[in-house]
Amino acid sequence: MAVCEQHKELYEELDAYIEKVKDKPGMLIGVLHKAQELFGWLPQEVQEHIAEKLNVPVSEVYGVVTFYNFFSTKPKGRYQIKVCLGTACYVKGGDRVMERFLEELGVKAEEVTEDGLFSVHPVRCLGACSMAPVVLIGEKDFYGKVTPDMVSKIIAAYRRGGSQ
Ligand code: FES
Structure with missing residues (x-):
């Protein structure tokens, strides 16, 4: 997937965070929080990226995102x-x-x-x-x-x- 420079940096920061926490229990919610903090919301590509990095099914990531209403799947303003x-x-x-x-x-x-x-x-x-x-x-x-x-x-x- 082609990503712009700014998004590249955000992905890099997200990946660095994932690297740090990926072996901890219950890390998916923490990773989603981090991603939302970075991107402002959780675009589908980001959810897929997280699933791949954590080696969990995309459906599990979607499930968590839709279960908690503090996760947003729509863009929000700064x-x-x-x-x-x-x-x-x-x-x-x-x-x-x-x-x-x-x-x-x-x-x-x-x-x-x-x-x-x-x-x-x-x-x-x-x-x-x-x-x-x-x-x-x-x-x-x-x-x-x-x-x-x-x-x-x-x-x-x-x-x-x-x-x-
Ligand atoms: S109704 Fe309570 S703060 Fe607005």
């Missing part, structure tokens, strides 16, 4: 924007915040922007209902009491390369 649509956030306007993100970025929910930077994901309660409506970007950039008018400023901060 910055994953999770907009809470749980009840507390919804009644405080979470749906309007969601719409504004989609509008500003010109994507549908779960789609990735053309530059690969953003994807927007509706999620259930993020456990911070008193701050509703809430938005989580990546794993730890948390925004509370978000209004639609704050959305373009939030996006602009990430375009510049980081949270505001």
Whole structure:
């Protein structure tokens, strides 16, 4: 399979990781985590590559990937924007915040922007209902009491390369 330079490096890093852990029990999940961390998601080629390297059937790899919902088989943006649509956030306007993100970025929910930077994901309660409506970007950039008018400023901060 032809892979671009950047992907070549990612595969090399993945292979180095596999080399380190391949004899440990239960390493498949760890390897899949590593692959998702590197690629942002788990393309089919990557799953096949892992199966080959670990010498396990591809069906076993698919099985694990589809069983756990933290594994993604669809591409995601570098910055994953999770907009809470749980009840507390919804009644405080979470749906309007969601719409504004989609509008500003010109994507549908779960789609990735053309530059690969953003994807927007509706999620259930993020456990911070008193701050509703809430938005989580990546794993730890948390925004509370978000209004639609704050959305373009939030996006602009990430375009510049980081949270505001
Ligand atoms: S409903 Fe959104 S944080 Fe709880």
